[in-house]
Amino acid sequence: MSKLPRIKTKESLAEKTYRILKQAxxxxxxxxxxxxxxxELAEQLGVSRTPIRAALSKLAFENLVKIIPGKGTYVADLSYKDMIDTFNVREVMEGLAAKLAAESVKQGELRKLESVLNSQKQLTEQDPLDIRKFTALDNEFHYLISEMSGNEILKEQILRLKEKFNRYVVSHKTLLIEREKPVIEEHYRVLNAIKNKDANEAEQAMRKHIIYIKQALEENMNLEKK
Known part of the structure; x- marks a missing residue:
């Protein structure tokens, strides 16, 4: 089992335990x-089993772990169907978020979005690509658009789906290396549509972006099976 950092701060033990396990x-x-x-988890983190149980229950609610009565707790599988379902919902939700963002865009939000995307573009000029930083900036780009939508429920659901999606990306790292430049181009199309307050174009650009990633990941998974 991977080594985990011991908990020393006064932050809620259950919350910090949840955060550490979720990140892992x-x-x-x-x-x-x-x-x-x-x-084992309690020993590694230096806590009792109570916050461990609370954290695992929360992770089970988010479908990141499976609690099987009489058998134990397991990390959730990365099934093909779950991946496709996640993409299909992301396509609709993130398309809507981009549309709403374009309808009510503010200059301060736009500058922040441009800054994140420019930083992500600069990373593609480095060799080798820092996948962890690239993914973090990708998450921030999508999160900012969901925030700009002004819809809190939409933002919350997009964040949860993006987290699930990242497990697939981490397990197929070559996909990011192959698609780093297309991702940036697709992000700029979304950004420009939002900047021009073209709500329909923003929605379509985002939906196409999600579809392209889904198709690339499907191809990547099929190649690995051969």
Whole structure:
């Protein structure tokens, strides 16, 4: 089992435990279907089993772990169907977020979005690509657009879906290296549509971006099966 940092701060133990375990799952430090033993986790984090149980319950609610009565707790699998379902919902939700963002864009928000995208573009000029930083900026770009939509429920759901999606990206790192430049181009199309307050174009550009990533990931997974 991956080594975890011991908890020393006064932050809520359950919350910090949840955050650490969630990060380990999203970054695939804990592999799909890996058993998670309460006693082991408690020892590594230096906490009792109570915050471990609370954290695992929360992660189960988010479908990141499976709690099987009488058998134990396991990291959720990365199924093909789950991936497709995630993409289909992301396409609709993020398309709507981009549309709403274009309808009510503010200059301050636009500058922040441009700054994030410019930083992401600069990363593509480095060799090798820093995948962790690239992914973090990609997350921020999508998160900012969901925030600009002004719809809190939409923002919350997009964040959760993006986190699930990142597990697939981490497990197929070559996909990012192959698509780093197309991703930037697609992001700029979304940005320009929002800047021009073209709501329909912003929605379509975002939906196409999500579709292209889905298609690339499907191709990548099919190649790995051969």
């Amino acid at each position: 799952i999203l970054e695939l430090d804990f592999k799909p279907n890996q058993p998670l033993l309460e006693e």
